[in-house]
Structure formats: C-alpha cells, structure tokens
Amino acid sequence: xxxxxxxxxxxxxTKRTLPDLMTAGTPLVMVTAYxxxxxxxxxxxxxxLILVGDSLGNVVLGYDSTAPVTLSDMIHHGKAVRRGAPNTxxxxxxxxxxxxTGVSDAMRSAVRVVQETGAxxxxxxxxTPEVLEVVxxxxxxxxxxMGHVGLMPQTAVAQGGLRVQGKDDDSARRTLEGALALADxxxxxxxxxxxxxRLAKLITERLPVPxxxxxxxxxxxxxxxxxxxxxxxxxGEDKKIAKRYAELGRQAREAIEAYAQExxxxxxxxxxxxxxxxxxxxxKLY
Numbered sequence: 001x002x003x004x005x006x007x008x009x010x011x012x013x014t015k016r017t018l019p020d021l022m023t024a025g026t027p028l029v030m031v032t033a034y035x036x037x038x039x040x041x042x043x044x045x046x047x048x049l050i051l052v053g054d055s056l057g058n059v060v061l062g063y064d065s066t067a068p069v070t071l072s073d074m075i076h077h078g079k080a081v082r083r084g085a086p087n088t089x090x091x092x093x094x095x096x097x098x099x100x101t102g103v104s105d106a107m108r109s110a111v112r113v114v115q116e117t118g119a120x121x122x123x124x125x126x127x128t129p130e131v132l133e134v135v136x137x138x139x140x141x142x143x144x145x146m147g148h149v150g151l152m153p154q155t156a157v158a159q160g161g162l163r164v165q166g167k168d169d170d171s172a173r174r175t176l177e178g179a180l181a182l183a184d185x186x187x188x189x190x191x192x193x194x195x196x197x198r199l200a201k202l203i204t205e206r207l208p209v210p211x212x213x214x215x216x217x218x219x220x221x222x223x224x225x226x227x228x229x230x231x232x233x234x235x236g237e238d239k240k241i242a243k244r245y246a247e248l249g250r251q252a253r254e255a256i257e258a259y260a261q262e263x264x265x266x267x268x269x270x271x272x273x274x275x276x277x278x279x280x281x282x283x284k285l286y
Contacts, residue, residue: 013087014049015120018188020146021089022210025050028222030212031230032093034060034077038227039084050085051123051224052078054093054154059228064155069095071109078117091146092119096154099124099134106134110143121145123189125152127178132185139186147182150216151194164215167194176203183209191224192216194241199206216242 021028026259033039034056042050056077057069068244071094078092092113099106102233110122111207121144125129135145150165173266179190192200197217204219213220227285228234229242233249 015087030224036080036084039081042089043085049089052092054095075116082118090119091121094124097197132166135185147187147190149178166199178201
C-alpha cells in the first residue's frame, strides 16, 4: 500500500529558548504529543512547549498507570514528535525508575533522551533529596530540567491515589517547599498538578521560575493539558482538570461507521476513488 508523503513541518517558526520561556509576558501554552501527527498539529497551533509525557502509557499504550512505561517507549515516541515539531521547545518525561537509582543512571537516561529524541529538556517528578541531586547534576551538565510537584502519577499509590494534593497543612507545606527546592536545584520550570488554586498562586508568587499548572488554577505562569483530553479522543471521559475543546473521538467513530456502511453497500469506492486503464491493454489481457 502506498501513502502520501508527509508535508514538511513549519520551517518559519522560531523555537522558544529558555530565556524566552522564563521571561514570557503571557501565559505559556504546553500540550502533550506522542507521535508525528500530534507534534505537527501542536506546532501548527503555535504552542510554546510540547510535552512527550509518560501519560502515553494511559492514553496511547492502554496501561492502567504510567509505571510500565519504559525509557525506550519515551525515546521512540519522542523521536516521532520531534519529527513533527522540529521548531517547538520539546520536553520529554523521564519515566518511573530511570532516575530513582542514582545520579549516574539518571544522567545516562537523560543523555539518551536528549541525544536520541532531540529534546530540549527532560521532566521528572518529585522533590526528594535524591531527585533534587539529580536535578542539580543535570542542570550543571547543560540538560534543562522541568520539575513536577503536587499530584505525581508515577508515585500516586504512595500519595493515596490520583487525588488532589496540598489541601491540608502538611501536604501544602511539602508542595510549596518541594517547588522552591526544585527551583533552587536548577529546574527551569515546575509543573503544579492537582493542587488548590490558592496554593498554586502562592507558589507561583514565590518561585523565581515559571510554574505550569494542570488542575492548579488560573494564576500559574502557564498551563498544560493532555491532548487526548482537550480533543475529546475518548468518549465519556470527562476530567475535572481538563476542558474538552472538541469531540474527535465521537467524530472519528461516526466517520468509520459511515465508511463501513458504504463499503457494505458498495457505495465506496466510486470511480473517482480508483484508476483507469486503456481498453486495448485490457483486451490483450483477455
């Protein structure tokens, strides 16, 4: 089977730099992408950053959590996104287990991601002393790191499940101190996930680097959403932290149903969907 050649990406677009992102005058727009078309669409829409999130485990690979996602998975999908979005600042998640076993392992993982995907930065969850040391080492070695506090899907079981964080005194203090520690360690930005808006506002005011919110209110320096959530890829899956800007899942299902009906009734393909040959060529075959 033949396929049309992909159109070139958007060579006229200028990729945002770290100084651009850290001094942006308007809220930063980040969205996830997991493949070539996702990257191409996101870049065409003019987003500031694309995140190849380990959420691909849930929304692309069909896992129940992000824990099974491997470094090879992230590199495979990151390379595809970069081909579709060569001129957008690209952040790739380091998956569970790739930065929890020491600085050397974390450095090797991050170097592989940057070398093999062309990522501009990596992202990791948490603010434990071990994670902070990894952030410091990577930042010193020229690998930008985006931090992540609040709800952390990779270790959600230890947090009591996928639930809002920072609602009580201890949790709120840990979230604030964790975000500050990540910035102090050298993170260029920190994702705030599923925390009260007033806590996110306080953290944003205190941090010297941009905050990117998801389920954290309007006062963050930017926002990120999973593309499948905002596009409505999965029917009937409404999430409080997301807004559905389209219903592509329903539209895709209806389109395939219409195609199936036309195939079964021989309404498709028509003459316009096929090719012709000269009568004399056909006569010779007979």
